[in-house]
Amino acid sequence: MERERICTKKSCFSFDTIKRLSLYLRNLKRLKEKGIEVISSDRIIPLLNVSSAQFRKDLSYFGEFGKRGVGYEVGRLIKELEEILGTNKEWKIALVGVGRLGQALLGFEGFSKFNIKIVCAFDIDKKKVGKVIEGVKVEDMKKLKTIIKRKRVKIALLCTPPHSAQEVSEKLVAAGIRGILNFSPLILKVPSSVFVSNVDMACELESLIFFLKRNERKV
């Protein structure tokens, strides 16, 4: 179905390009920590699982960041990518559903590295409401709209059980949320202006199983 594409005056590129840029950024930061200052597209690809041509082309949609015959200056490329991706300023996000997965995400170190901060959490379970987990107070679902509007949060992590995911997503949209990272195994119906990314662990595992079963047969 409708494949995500992003078009600038220059050209059009796929949404996958953006995901790859995020991957590039993370690994460039690792290189910088190791003290590497310049790297060529040929030597960075072992970290990325991407071809060098793809690496260069993904970058080319946004400008010319390298130097021919030399490569890319790591520090500069990090800055450019942060600018492109928008992670040079802090992003506030909300979390709904403080179950096991929700609690794991509240403590996920990966987010803070990207200037992403969970600023509020909600649950319907009275026993959880009021608790402070990883520095975030769990609020009642009833307060969802008020708090999200006041804090001007635009992105939410949806970690509720599937039977309430659709209902919750509608509340999120009504509260002004424009992007949802959906961990519940259910396709959400939302207005086209709202962007949903699905993280579906069961599908990933099942496809892994298919691959293994297939290889077993071949052997």
Add this chain to the structure above:
Amino acid sequence: MERERICTKKSCFSFDTIKRLSLYLRNLKRLKEKGIEVISSDRIIPLLNVSSAQFRKDLSYFGEFGKRGVGYEVGRLIKELEEILGTNKEWKIALVGVGRLGQALLGFEGFSKFNIKIVCAFDIDKKKVGKVIEGVKVEDMKKLKTIIKRKRVKIALLCTPPHSAQEVSEKLVAAGIRGILNFSPLILKVPSSVFVSNVDMACELESLIFFLKRNERKV
């Protein structure tokens, strides 16, 4: 880079087809629970975010499961998909890294619905070793090879911090693991016979931010 493709004597299809089959299967099960016995490709698509042509085409790689003029018999299609995906028999998997995310996965209900069972868990932290979480005893990393070999586990969930992920993946491969679902934000280097799927929450969130930033500018 090397895009995953699967080829039969009939034809070739992308790995995404398999992920979609898994999605179809889950939603067919929901329909069955609701008591729906027959459904057409046109009426199932609202649940799937996929076109009806794609639904039919994905299935056609594996056989003819529908009846023209009628649709698909839900019960039969579930059985066929379980057969194709390999989830008609139980799959034992291992988990490495019993941190917050690891513990969340140990308690994830979604797996059991797909005949997937975590049968062993490992951590390097002495304080965690010996504990029983969700019915699974946490073992020392040193015992990883012995236990995985003895239990003949072929799939592992990798939830360690990124700095040890590569090292752990090598141990897993040496122990006979053939498929890894990698939650650490690091591209693993493994033999080509081993299949790795990456679940990268930070990349997902960053691309979401890009999208939102872009839309804000437009508005």
Add this chain to the structure above:
DNA sequence: CTCCATTTGTTCCTGTTTTCACAAATATAT
């Protein structure tokens, strides 16, 4: 029995994505 309304399975076409391949640019060595 015939006609009509459905719906599948599949072919063909179209637009996208990836890779190839090379000119242009840079640095280094002699």
Add this chain to the structure above:
DNA sequence: ATATATTTGTGAAAACAGGAACAAATGGAG
């Protein structure tokens, strides 16, 4: 200076995936 070795940025080509569209099959109504 000049030649040589790199490496980028980018058109062009190849490989792919998705969707439109339609023949073939089915069931039901009259």
